[in-house]
Amino acid sequence: MSTPDADGLLAEQLLRLTRRVHRIQKRHLEHRGLGITPAQSRLLRTLAHYGSPPRMADLAERLEVVPRAVTTLVDGLEASGKVRRVPDPTNRRVIRIEVTDEGRKALGELRGARRSAAEEILAPLTDEQREVLGGLLDTLIDGSPEMERRC
Numbered sequence: 001m002s003t004p005d006a007d008g009l010l011a012e013q014l015l016r017l018t019r020r021v022h023r024i025q026k027r028h029l030e031h032r033g034l035g036i037t038p039a040q041s042r043l044l045r046t047l048a049h050y051g052s053p054p055r056m057a058d059l060a061e062r063l064e065v066v067p068r069a070v071t072t073l074v075d076g077l078e079a080s081g082k083v084r085r086v087p088d089p090t091n092r093r094v095i096r097i098e099v100t101d102e103g104r105k106a107l108g109e110l111r112g113a114r115r116s117a118a119e120e121i122l123a124p125l126t127d128e129q130r131e132v133l134g135g136l137l138d139t140l141i142d143g144s145p146e147m148e149r150r151c
Contacts, residue, residue, distance in 0.1 A: 024120055028113040034106055035080055041110050043073045044082060044099065048107055053086055053096035082106050 026038055036044070046062055047054070056074065060067040074097055077083040082103035088094035099107070122130055 021117070021121060025114065025117045028117040028120075029110070032109050032113050034109055034113075036082070036106060036110070037076070039069075040073050040077050043070065044077060044103060044107060045110065047083065047097060047099050047103075053098035055088075055094055055096055059097065077103070 022038065029036060029038065029041060043059065043063065046059060050058075054062075056067055056070045059074075060070045063070065074083060074085070078085065080102075081100055083097050084100055085095045086098050088096050122133075125133065
C-alpha cells in the first residue's frame with residue numbers, strides 16, 4: 001500500500017504530465033495552422049461521434065461544461081466554417097450542430113496533430129513500457145467501482 005506522501009507525489013506527477021500533454025498538443029495544433037483551440041478541437045471531435053447532429057445541450061452534457069461554454073466554442077467553429085447550426089426537422093425551436101466538409105478536413109488534421117503529439121510524448125518509452133502504461137491508464141480511466149462509490 002502506498003503512503004499518503006507517495007500518493008501526493010503520484011498526483012503531482014499526473015498533473016504535471018497532463019499539463020505537458022496539453023502544451024505539446026497545443027503546439028502541434030498551432031503548427032498545423034488550423035486556427036482551432038484545444039477546446040474547439042475537443043468539441044469538433046465530440047461532434048464527430050454523433051450519428052446525427054446533436055443539440056447544444058447534448059454537447060454540453062457530453063463535454064461536462066455549461067451550455068454557455070458550448071455556445072462560445074460553436075460560435076468560433078461556425079465563424080471558421082467548420083460547423084453550422086441547423087434547425088431540428090421535428091421541432092423548429094431546437095437548433096442542432098453539424099460538422100461541415102471543412103470541419104471534416106480539420107478533423108483529419110486534428111487526428112494527425114494528436115498522433116504526432118502522442119509520438120513525441122511516448123518517444124522515451126520502449127514498446128514494453130508503452131504496453132504497461134496502456135494497461136495502467138486503462139485501470140485509472142475505468143476506476144474501481146469501490147472508489148466511485150466513495151466519491
